[in-house]
Amino acid sequence: MENSYQFNLIEKKWQKIWEEQHAFQIGEDSNLPKYYALEMFPYPSGNLHMGHVRNYAIGDVIARFKKMNGYNVLHPMGWDSFGLPAENAAIKHGAHPAKWTAANIENMREQLKTLGLSYDWDRELTTSQPDYYKFTQWMFLKLYENGLAYKKNAAVNWCPSCQTVLANEQVVDGACERCEATVEKKKLSQWFFKITDYAQRLLDDLEMLPGWPEKVKTMQRNWIGRSEGCQFDLTIEGHDETMTVFTTRPDTIYGVTFMVLSPEHPLVEQLAAGTEQEAAVKEFVHRMQFVSDVTRTSAETEKEGVFTGAYAINPMNDEKIPVWIANYVLMDYGTGAIMAVPAHDQRDFEFARKYDIPIRVVIQGEDTPADADQLTQASTGPGIMVNSGNYNGLSNEEGHRQIVSYLTSQGIGEATINYRLRDWLISRQRYWGAPIPVIYCDDCGTVPIPEKDLPVLLPEDIAFRPSGESPLTYVKSFYETTCPVCGKKAQRETDTMDTFVCSSWYFTRYLDPHNTELPFEKKPADYWMSVDQYIGGVEHAILHLMYARFFTKFLYDIKMLSVQEPFMNLLTQGMVLKDGSKMSKSKGNIVSPEEIIKTYGADTARLFILFASPPERDLEWSDQGVEGCYRFLNRVWRIVTEYGDLIREVNIPPSFAELEPAARKLHYKTHATIKKVSEDIEERFNFNTAISAVMELCNALYAYRDQEEKDLGVLKEAVDTLLLLLCPFTPHIAEELWQRCGHQESVYSQAWPRFDPEALVQDEIEIAVQILGKVRERIKVPSSCTKEDLEKAALSNPKIQELTKDKQIVKVIVVPGKLVNIVVK
């Protein structure tokens, strides 16, 4: 067994073998427990980056580990291939999105294959292909059928650069999350999915997910933003209409000194009509139309508003309350109208101070000054009710309950719950997406495409000119059609769906990827779902993960799935950094995976990225660290090939009694390593420490070289174990050396090694002896040593005797197997 570690040859060799043997192809095998390992599928930008490598390396370790542990492992891969970059490339370079995308996928698939990942490529899916988006459209139809897809006219987020609308979730700090252009407000008729119907379940079922990071669940809870309160009506002086407000603090109702409507509130115009405020109100409303929601709701924006000229009546005491409009009240939350209590709400407080509106304290907290003039900020804490009529003296919590029941008994109010979560806007004025399967007929109105007519194909011959309308608007052969109900001429919807729709159900398509009738059959879905381990970037904590949960619940409701949550366990990996910041073109700090693989091989690339940091934390790229991992694999190569001839024909004996000390030590190390690596992978995903343990085993093999008389059984066991443990991390070198050591079957097909508790029993152990918590001596004792003997051994130790001779021993604490602590005076 000569020659050096030629990673390029062996990696190619094994990738070819895996491909030819369909080594990772998998079916439903009911005899084995199933395991569904999934990494977030990539957008095919054309090139793999280090973030991908990290994501897929982590997934591959888990998938291979589970396979070797006897699970039937599903580990698929696909392409989230609809989306703007393809269309932008078309506009810029004239390449058709379909061709551009296909070429990128080709390229990235090859790059992925050079990493040696254990994917079942027979299940590969591509969301931009008709065989997939047919069922994205199917999902739309089902949602429509169940009243969960609807069209409405709404002021929506408009990205002037992408020339399309965006979901609320896609607006970050007032800018488009993709291109960072400032988002504008635009009134359009758009399709929405009624995710708000699922708000409570999306919130409650987070409890079913102990395997998710608390951070992600918190982010989702905040996003759903449930708040409990009550809603009630107020009459308006001189008007027949009433106004309805939502408040979480009905206990402060006696402190109301003004009301606020959102500028878009439908009552605004008639309330102001004929008053001397009319002109000012019109001017303000007009001005607010041009301010985006995002700017308006930013905390930095100063509160401003105008009086409408109208007065509402406080139902508790018939007090006349001026009605204002203000920028800080939003039409699409609650009722678009609030009761303002400046003493107990910071926003109302600021507004009242600015416009000299009276402030009245009604909840007396510990530090609340009774005189409102002394307030420097709103007092929002609990307290005793004052200035509140019959309710004086109650705790505010009790007052809350009583006032809600009073309003309810009067028939003007009720306890309600509000969510910040809004419905999901899915229309996009773009070409490269799944067409919304709907037809508009003059007679029949909005008509969903019959299921049998799916897919609605994207036309290929198309012109790209950024216009703010879908390019499909200009394709007559596309939009001109006939009504499926009455047969008359009709028009197709020309908008396409948000790409998040495609990625909200892809994990179910892998289960039955070639089905032409349905997105998937229930049987394979019942076998495989849910995903046991999902892995991806934390940037999807809200958007993708919330939408996928919504779809799963919907599919459960229509009896397509038997589970309510898609991903039982979630691992959010950290970013890959270089020189302390995220790799990016503009910073010029990109390390290309292709280059690294070319220079060091895929095994080294995988090993480094797994070794440098635990998966959830950010990872600092280090060329020297990569070098170190490469050096380690060479070290493995040399020691295994050196021992190879010696052990090839050896059988591992069934028991290891009576070993020489050095052999005993190696045997111990082998089993200690099995234990450590298994636990690190299984329980904590601490691949970095798992790898360091494997490195220690390798070092132990080097140390054993000094032995003239080698125990070949022990040696063989150690070498085999080393390769088995390496297999999930660095599969190519593990396979190659496994074969070179004389094994016929692939290392991947082997059972994961089990540690033998016998081997971990030690005759003698070292115990630390402390005096007052400081280690003063280490003693060797038999591992069977009792507590009493341990104490005796510690106290009789000469050094300890010397150190304690002038002192009085107060107490001795004995921790068996660890230490003895002597407390002296």
Next chain:
RNA sequence: GCCCGGGUGGCGGAAUAGGCAGACGCACGGGACUUAAAAUCCCGCGAGGCUCAAACCUCGUGCCGGUUCGACCCCGGCCUCGGGCACCA
């Protein structure tokens, strides 16, 4: 402002139930091999003190305080970095 994470050698990081701080790797230093260098193999490597050397001693996990026989770990307060949310009534 609020909510989550972090802060440990020159660096990436270990310490898994409150029990020997610094595993493993990198960098660095020394030795062996070599005509030489690289590669490789072996040894050392928190700071300070004492010492020819070893032994040994002191200090040390962002800062201050607490609980405990014993604290990187628990509690209180603060500093700092990163992330998320932020007029949602």
